[in-house]
Amino acid sequence: MEVLFEKERPIPPYVRVTVNSLKRLVKDIFIALGVRECDAEVVADVLVTADLMGISSHGVQRVERYVSGIELGAVNVNAEMKFIIDNSAISVLDADNGLGHVAALKAIVHAIEKAKQFGVGIVLVRRSHHYGIAGYYALRAVEHGMIGVSMTNSEPLVAYIGTVERYLGTNPVAFAIPRKQPPPILYDGALSVTPVGKIEVYSKIGKDVPAGWVISSSGEIMSGDAKRIYDAIRRREAAILPLGGYLEEFGGHKGSGLALIVDILCGVLSGAAWGNHVGYTTVKNANVGHAFMAIDISRFMKLEEFYERLEQMISEIKSLKKSPWAQNIWIPGEKAWLTMQTRLKIGIPLHINIFENLKKIASRVGIRFDVEVVEERLT
Ligand code: NDP
Numbered sequence: 001m002e003v004l005f006e007k008e009r010p011i012p013p014y015v016r017v018t019v020n021s022l023k024r025l026v027k028d029i030f031i032a033l034g035v036r037e038c039d040a041e042v043v044a045d046v047l048v049t050a051d052l053m054g055i056s057s058h059g060v061q062r063v064e065r066y067v068s069g070i071e072l073g074a075v076n077v078n079a080e081m082k083f084i085i086d087n088s089a090i091s092v093l094d095a096d097n098g099l100g101h102v103a104a105l106k107a108i109v110h111a112i113e114k115a116k117q118f119g120v121g122i123v124l125v126r127r128s129h130h131y132g133i134a135g136y137y138a139l140r141a142v143e144h145g146m147i148g149v150s151m152t153n154s155e156p157l158v159a160y161i162g163t164v165e166r167y168l169g170t171n172p173v174a175f176a177i178p179r180k181q182p183p184p185i186l187y188d189g190a191l192s193v194t195p196v197g198k199i200e201v202y203s204k205i206g207k208d209v210p211a212g213w214v215i216s217s218s219g220e221i222m223s224g225d226a227k228r229i230y231d232a233i234r235r236r237e238a239a240i241l242p243l244g245g246y247l248e249e250f251g252g253h254k255g256s257g258l259a260l261i262v263d264i265l266c267g268v269l270s271g272a273a274w275g276n277h278v279g280y281t282t283v284k285n286a287n288v289g290h291a292f293m294a295i296d297i298s299r300f301m302k303l304e305e306f307y308e309r310l311e312q313m314i315s316e317i318k319s320l321k322k323s324p325w326a327q328n329i330w331i332p333g334e335k336a337w338l339t340m341q342t343r344l345k346i347g348i349p350l351h352i353n354i355f356e357n358l359k360k361i362a363s364r365v366g367i368r369f370d371v372e373v374v375e376e377r378l379t
Contacts, residue, residue, distance in 0.1 A: 004338070004341070004342040004345070004346075005335075005338040005339060005341075005342050006054060006339050006342055006343070006349075007053075007054035007335035007336060007338070007339045008054040008055075008056060008339070010349030010351070010377070011205065011207075011351070012377040012378065012379055013351070013352040013377065013378040013379065014349045014350060014351050014352055014355075014377055015349070015350055015352060015355050015373045015375065015376050015377075016346065016347040016348065016349045016350075016373070016374050016375035016376075016377075017347055017348055017350060017355070017371045017372060017373055017374065018347050018348075018371075018372040018374060019048060019052065019343065019344060019347060019348060021370065021371045021372040022048055022051070022060060022348055022350075022371055023044045023045065023048045024044075024370075025358065025362065025367075025369065025370070025371050026040075026043070026044040026047055026048060026060055026063060027040045027041055027043075027044035028040075028362075028367050029063060029067065029361055029362060029365055029367065030043050030044065030066075030067075030070075032365040032366060032367050033067065033070045033071070033077065033365055034070070034077045034078075035070070035077045035099070036077070039077075039098075039099060039102045042099075042101050042102050042105050043066065043099055043101045043102070045136075046101045046105075046131070046132040046133065046136050047059055047060050047062060047063065047132060048060065048348070049133070049136055049340075050132060050133045050136075051343070051348045051350075052339070052340040052343045052344065052348060053133070053135075053336035053337075053339055053340050054335065054336060054339035054340075054343075055133055055336070056201055056351075056354075057195050057197030057198045057200065057201050058132050058133045058195070058197050059348075060350070060354065060358060061197070061200070061201060061204065061354045061357075062130075062132070062197065063358065063361055064357060064361055065130070065281050065282070066099070066130075066281060067361055067364075067365070068281070068282050069129065069281035069282045072282050072284075073284065074097070074129075074279075074281065074282050074283055074284045074286060075097065075098065075099055075129055075281065076096055076097040076098050077098070077099075079095060079096035079097060079098025079099070079102070079103075080096050081093055081094065081095050081096055081098055081102070081103055081106060082094050082096070083110065088114075088118060089114050089115075089117075089118040089119075089120050089121055089122060090114075090121075090122045090123070090124075091107075091110055091111075091114065091121070091122070091123045091124070092123070092124045092125070092126065092270060092271065093106060093107050093110070093123060093124070093125045093126070094125075094126055094127050095125055095126065095127050095128035095129070096127060097127055097128075097129070097284075097285065097286070098128070098129070099129060100128045100129040100130045100131030100132070100152075100288060100290070101131050101132055101136075103125050103128045103129075103131070103290070104125065104128070104131040104136075104137045104150070104152075104290055104292070105137060105140070107123040107124075107125050107137075107290065107292045108123070108137040108138070108140045108141065108148065108150065108292045108294065109140065110123050111123040111141070111292045111293060111294040112140065112141055112144050112146060112148075112294045114294065115141070115144075115146055115294035115295060115296045116144070116296065119295070119296045119299035120293065120294065120295050120296065120299075121292075121293065121294045122291070122292070122293050123291075123292045123293075124265070124266070124269060124270035124271075124272075124289065124290070124291050124292075125266075125270060125272070125289060125290040125291075125292075126270045126271040126272035126287065126289050127272065127285070127287050128272070128286075128287075128288045128289065128290055129281055129286055129288050130152075130154065130155075130281050130286075130288060131152055131288075131290060133172075133174075133188060134150040134151060134152060134172040134173060134174035134188050135150065135174040135176060135186050135188030135333075135336075136150075137150040137174070137292060138150040138174040138175060138176035138186065138188070138292075139176045139184065139186060141176060141294040141295075142176045142177070142178040142184045144294070144296075145178055145296075145297060145298065145303050146178070146294045146295055146296050146297060147175065147176065147177050147178075147293075147294070147295040147297060148174075148175070148176040148292075148293070148294055148295075149173070149174070149175055149176075149291075149292065149293035149294075149295075150173070150174045150176075150290070150291075150292050151171065151172065151173040151174070151262045151265065151266055151290065151291050151292075152169075152171065152172060152262075152266055152288065152289070152290040152291075153169040153171050153262060153263045153266040153267045153272070153273075153274060153278050153288060153289050153290075154169030154170050154171060154172075154278060154288065155169060155278050155279060155280045155286070155288075156168060156169060156275060156276040156278060157169060157170055157192065157196050157233065157239065157240050158170055158171075158191075158192045158239060158240045158241070158242050158256070158259060159215055159239035159240070159241060159242065159256075160242070160256045160260070161242060161247070161248070161252045161253045161255075161256040161257075162247075164215050164216070164217050164218070164219050164239060165217065165236075165239060166233070166236055166239040166240075166276065167239075167275050167276050168191075168192075168242070168256060168259045168260065168263060168275060169259065169262075169263065169278060170190040170191065170192040170195050170196060170240065170259075171190065171191045171192075171258075171259040171262040171263060171266070172188065172189060172190045172191065172195070173187075173188075173189070173191065173258075173262060174186065174187065174188035174189075175187045175188075176188075176333075177310070178297070178307075179307060179310060179311070179314075180307040180311060182337065183333050183334055183336075183337030183338075184333060184337075185310075185331055185332055185333050186332055186333030186336060186337075187332040187333065188332070188333075188336075189243075190243070191242065191243050191255050191256075191258050191259035191262060192240045192241065192242055192243060192255065192259070193212065193213050193240065193241050193242070193243055193244075193245055193255075194213050194240060196230075196233065196240060199213070199214070199226055199229060199230050199233065199240075200230055201351075201354075202226035202230075203226040203227040203229075203230040203231075204351065204353045204354060204357075205351045205353060206226075207226055208223065208224050208225065208226060209222070209223055209224060209225075209226045209229045210223055211223035212241065212245055212246070213229075213240060213241060214229050214232075214233065214238050214239065214240055214241065215238065215239055215241055215246065216232065216237060216238045217236070217237050217238060217239070221246065222238055241255075242255030242256035242259060243255025243258070243259075244256075262291075263275060265291045266288075266289035266290055266291045267289045269291075270289040270290070270291065271289075272287050272288060272289025272290075273286075273287035273288070273289065274289070314331055317329060317331065318331075346374070346375075347374045347375065349375075352378065355371075358371070
């Protein structure tokens with residue numbers, strides 16, 4: 001089977017499954033748990049899009065976490081989400097402890113409507129839950145020729161510069177910018193050296209954590225067995241380092257500074273929780289906060305002129321002298337887009353442990369597991 005481009009090459013043992021059958025399964029799992037059909041569709045689309053883009057840390061491997069959140073009554077499947085502040089270009093959505101994906105989509109759509117009217121729309125969200133990949137929502141603005149911004153705080157996992165305790169979230173930010181032709185620019189990343197989801201995936205597939213990602217509560221840099229390190233993080237005996245890594249020499253103050261700002265916008269300003277007050281998906285009143293912005297480019301200059309200027313910038317970057325160790329010069333979002341095109345054609349690879357886990361979840365919620373396998377690489 002020809003693989004065109006995959007940013008995250010699958011490591012055996014894995015199976016490759018069809019996009020539609022995987023999405024249908026995820027949707028059915030949430031419907032079986034009492035989630036409204038339209039909301040289940042949103043969650044399934046966000047999770048499967050992450051896998052399509054090669055972000056397995058935030059793809060269907062996260063289904064279990066949301067399922068547990070619903071089963072434990074932490075996530076409100078009957079949430080009545082309301083815009084409690086709605087003044088000109090700004091708004092605040094109270095998500096009523098509902099699914100973060102549903103709240104986030106509602107908020108960015110509202111920000112886009114505001115930007116159509118005022119040139120810019122800013123929507124903050126309080127009382128929400130984990131929303132998955134930040135970029136999914138920023139990309140919605142691109143469909144309207146706008147710049148989209150999406151950010152969220154998250155449960156405390158990251159050590160603030162000069163500390164060894166979990167306090168800040170991994171707090172990702174995404175900026176999506178339209179281009180004349182796809183792919184749009186999509187910068188989407190956590191403000192920690194790694195999202196915790198990557199360590200979780202490594203622990204499920206038996207891969208080692210490199211030195212420089214995690215610090216123990218006694219101040220040692222941890223590396224090796226991902227399961228041991230993931231468990232230490234969960235027991236609060238270790239924390240992920242901020243973007244830039246350990247101490248100021250490598251820029252840890254910049255990563256923790258930016259994560260702090262994201263938490264002020266998403267947590268302090270929105271009325272949600274911040275820092276170590278933010279709860280995990282299985283915790284009641286997790287009070288996760290998000291922030292979204294849509295910017296109407298045409299209020300600044302003609303869209304065509306913006307596109308021409310942007311293309312010139314991109315072609316300048318693409319013609320820079322390439323480093324000998326780099327395979328390619330990439331613009332953020334290109335690898336994700338190429339991976340998505342590939343996987344839409346040939347399907348999504350799932351590590352066998354993640355595939356088996358989905359089977360167990362399907363049986364736990366009492367639905368048929370009918371994901372279509374198109375390739376099997378078990379050794
Ligand atoms: P990555 O480090 O994988 O990527 C960050 C960005 O850098 C992407 O836009 C990526 O584009 C770009 N990029 C990667 N390599 C290059 C390169 N060589 N040249 C130019 N650009 C490049 O992201 P993270 O691992 O930090 O985050 C993964 C996902 O996890 C994100 O979607 C994030 O939103 C999500 N997340 C969600 C959290 C939550 O609480 N909801 C918490 C933490 C993370 P490309 O994709 O095209 O490679």
